[in-house]
Amino acid sequence: MTEPxxxxxxxxxxxxxxxxxxxxxxxxxxxxxxxxxAKTKTGRVIVPPTPHDPDTGExxxxxxxxxxxxxxxxxxxxxxxxxxxxxxRPFAWALIKLDGADTAMLHVxxxxxxxxxxxxxKWRDETVGYITDIECFVPA
Amino acid sequence: xxxxxxxxxxxxxxxxxxxxxxxxxxxLRHIAEGNYVGQRCPKCKKVYVPPRGSCPTCxxxxxxxxELKQTGTIxxxxxxxxxxxxxxVECPYVSATIQLDGADIGFYHLIQEIPYDQIHIGMxxxxxxxxxxxxxxxxxxxxxxxxxxx
Ligand SMILES: [Zn+2]
Numbered sequence: 001m002t003e004p005x006x007x008x009x010x011x012x013x014x015x016x017x018x019x020x021x022x023x024x025x026x027x028x029x030x031x032x033x034x035x036x037x038a039k040t041k042t043g044r045v046i047v048p049p050t051p052h053d054p055d056t057g058e059x060x061x062x063x064x065x066x067x068x069x070x071x072x073x074x075x076x077x078x079x080x081x082x083x084x085x086x087x088x089r090p091f092a093w094a095l096i097k098l099d100g101a102d103t104a105m106l107h108v109x110x111x112x113x114x115x116x117x118x119x120x121x122k123w124r125d126e127t128v129g130y131i132t133d134i135e136c137f138v139p140a
Numbered sequence: 141x142x143x144x145x146x147x148x149x150x151x152x153x154x155x156x157x158x159x160x161x162x163x164x165x166x167x168l169r170h171i172a173e174g175n176y177v178g179q180r181c182p183k184c185k186k187v188y189v190p191p192r193g194s195c196p197t198c199x200x201x202x203x204x205x206x207e208l209k210q211t212g213t214i215x216x217x218x219x220x221x222x223x224x225x226x227x228x229v230e231c232p233y234v235s236a237t238i239q240l241d242g243a244d245i246g247f248y249h250l251i252q253e254i255p256y257d258q259i260h261i262g263m264x265x266x267x268x269x270x271x272x273x274x275x276x277x278x279x280x281x282x283x284x285x286x287x288x289x290x
Contacts, residue, residue: 004278005165007156014149022228097202104214129145 025063028074031129035121037066037101047101054135067099068121069140074104075113092118096137109135164192166205168277174269176208178243186244190279206258210267211288212240218257234259238285249279253286 019027022038026048037050047066052059071114073116075094081087086108095104096119109119119137127133160168163179167190170177178189179202186195187206192202217236220229234256237246251259253268265285275281 002165002169004159004162004194006157006159009156011156012152014151016147018147019145025238027148031142031145031273034141077262083155130148 015085018026020051022049022060022063025049027129030067030131030133031127033068033106033123033127033133034065035098036063036069037098038062039064044102045100046103047098047105049106060089066101068123069100070096070119072109072113072117073097073117074115074116075109077113083113086132107131107134109138110136113139113140161193163191163202165277167191168279170207171279171281172275172277174272174275174281176210176240176267178206178208178240180206181205187242188245189240189243190247206238206242210240212238212246212265212285214251214259214261214265215239216261216265217245217251217259219259221235222251232256236265236285238265249282250284251286252284273281 010034026036034045036046036049037045039045039062040053040055041058043059045056045062045064045066049063050060073095075092076087076091077092079090081089081091082123087110090111092113094107094109094113096107097104118140120140121134122136122138124133124135147204149271168249176189178187179191180187181195181198181200182204183200184195185199186197187208188195188202189203189208195217214236215238217234218275219232219234221232229250234251234258236251238249239246251265264287266288268283269275269287270281270283
């Protein structure tokens with residue numbers, strides 16, 4: 001019997017998402033090579049920023065810049081990256097608590113990693129206002 | 141200083157490897173040769189085109205191939221008025237269920253070469269093929285169906 005046919009079938013669609021004031025500040029910050037967090041009325045700094053304090057539901061107090069360097073809180077290693085993943089070599093997804101922040105942000109770490117590692121953002125030469133403006137984090 | 145980033149495009153991308161299975165592969169290979177070939181159920185004798193390899197009523201394999209004529213009847217249709225991304229045809233156009241002569245089920249295709257508001261259930265239609273060099277293992281080898289002149 002002849003083999004069944006096989007064909008690629010690609011589904012692709014881009015959602016245009018409006019950001020609202022808080023995330024506009026975050027993404028505009030990325031374009032300008034800064035990481036912006038939200039400071040709640042109790043003084044906690046949330047990164048990426050949210051418009052409301054997740055503990056109380058109140059509006060946050062202000063937006064503040066945090067460092068682009070921080071500490072790996074936890075991580076998951078990807079030995080065999082898939083085509084659309086951020087790096088074409090083994091890397092780690094990591095929750096990184098940036099200096100000045102009280103919450104951890106998910107990003108990519110390239111290089112040796114362990115819990116507690118100090119890492120620093122590696123910015124792209126050209127930034128556009130997107131999370132991939134940080135290519136990855138590397139050992140600090 | 142440039143303007144604020146007030147929106148982003150979030151890409152969704154799904155890579156599938158699709159196989160239509162054994163029966164539809166046979167059907168599509170016949171299409172690439174310019175033929176509509178269905179399969180007949182050995183028990184109830186119904187002819188399925190495109191075939192799925194078994195009869196859903198009797199639950200038995202449909203091994204016998206049946207070449208069909210390329211004329212048929214519109215059994216249902218829809219006038220498409222709303223454009224969408226990737227649309228191949230200009231609105232308004234008609235997508236119809238066509239039951240080929242000798243077949244017991246219908247399939248979808250485009251109806252062209254007639255104003256959309258003159259199309260009706262029961263209308264007799266025939267396949268219009270693309271140029272020979274554009275035939276392949278796809279029902280897009282048939283450009284559309286048009287009303288039979290008869
Ligand atoms: Zn049957």
